[in-house]
Amino acid sequence: xxxxxxxxxxxxxxxxxxxxxxxxxxxxxxxxxxxxxxxxxxxxxxxxxxxxxxxxxxxxxxxxxxxxxxxxxxxxxxxxxxxxxxxxxxxxxxxxxxxxxxxxxxxxxxxxxxxxxxxxxxxxxxxxxxxxxxxxxxxxxxxxxxxxxxxxxxxxxxxxxxxxxxxxxxxxxxxxxxxxxxxxxxxxxxxxxxxx
Numbered sequence: 001x002x003x004x005x006x007x008x009x010x011x012x013x014x015x016x017x018x019x020x021x022x023x024x025x026x027x028x029x030x031x032x033x034x035x036x037x038x039x040x041x042x043x044x045x046x047x048x049x050x051x052x053x054x055x056x057x058x059x060x061x062x063x064x065x066x067x068x069x070x071x072x073x074x075x076x077x078x079x080x081x082x083x084x085x086x087x088x089x090x091x092x093x094x095x096x097x098x099x100x101x102x103x104x105x106x107x108x109x110x111x112x113x114x115x116x117x118x119x120x121x122x123x124x125x126x127x128x129x130x131x132x133x134x135x136x137x138x139x140x141x142x143x144x145x146x147x148x149x150x151x152x153x154x155x156x157x158x159x160x161x162x163x164x165x166x167x168x169x170x171x172x173x174x175x176x177x178x179x180x181x182x183x184x185x186x187x188x189x190x191x192x193x194x195x196x
Contacts, residue, residue, distance in 0.1 A: 001029055004075065005050040005103050012126050013119035022116060026109040032056075032096040038078060039094040045083035046107045051076055054100020055164055058092050059172070068172040070138075071097075071161045078102060081131055097165060147176045148184045155188070 002024050009015055009023075032038055032054070039045050041061060051074045058070040058080070069092065072078045083090040084107060105113075113120045141150050151174055154162055162170065171181040 001052065001101075002103065004052055008050065008075065009123060013123045015117070015119075019117045019120075022113065026105070026113065028104045028106075030102055030104055032100045032102065034096055034099050036096050037093060038096065038102070039080060039090055039092070041091060041093050042089050044087055045080040045090045046087070048077050048079040048081075048084060048105045048107075048110060049102035050105070051078050052101045052103055054096060054098045054102075056094050056100065057097050057165070057169060058094050060092055066172060068169050071158070071165055071169075071173065073160060073164075074100075077127070081128075097169070142175065147174045147180065148187070150174050151181065151184050152188060 002020070006015065006020055006023070015023075029052075030038075030049075038049060038056065051072060053074050055074070056072040056078045057068055058072065060067045060069060072094075078094055080090040080092050080094065082088070087107075110124075114124065141153070145153070151170075154170070167181055167185075168178045171178045174181065176184075
């Protein structure tokens with residue numbers, strides 16, 4: 001169960017056996033069914049969850065309308081990082097889009113790991129930098145690229161999202177209607193390969 005998350009950490013830092021045992025001791029494995037929420041708007045996000053299997057989406061809800069902001073797949077982390085850092089109420093929902101299994105790191109335990117595991121602060125710094133770059137790239141894309149260009153880029157950089165996430169969620173993420181996305185897909189000649 002922990003092999004994937006330990007491999008992820010080892011991309012950034014060295015871990016001794018005692019460090020691995022501590023991580024296993026302080027974390028919790030949780031399962032979420034499709035459509036179940038790991039975080040709801042208005043709650044403080046006091047965890048970081050490594051996605052061992054499955055997928056989640058982050059979205060805002062305004063007057064009953066959902067606005068998708070991110071897709072999170074296995075091998076990555078699921079959290080509202082701003083709420084996690086500031087301990088303020090989250091503005092977003094995090095919902096499983098598939099049956100999913102995660103390894104949950106509660107904030108108090110992450111803080112303890114920063115003190116107990118050499119280089120863990122370095123890991124946190126690198127992770128925060130990567131998250132910042134990802135968010136910056138997404139914001140720039142919405143200013144510099146058309147919806148069609150953003151979708152074409154997703155086909156290249158995140159084809160697994162296109163294959164696993166319903167079209168209406170992708171349309172929401174791109175800021176367009178499902179009908180507009182269907183037209184884009186037809187123009188790009190990819191319609192038959194991906195789910196509706």
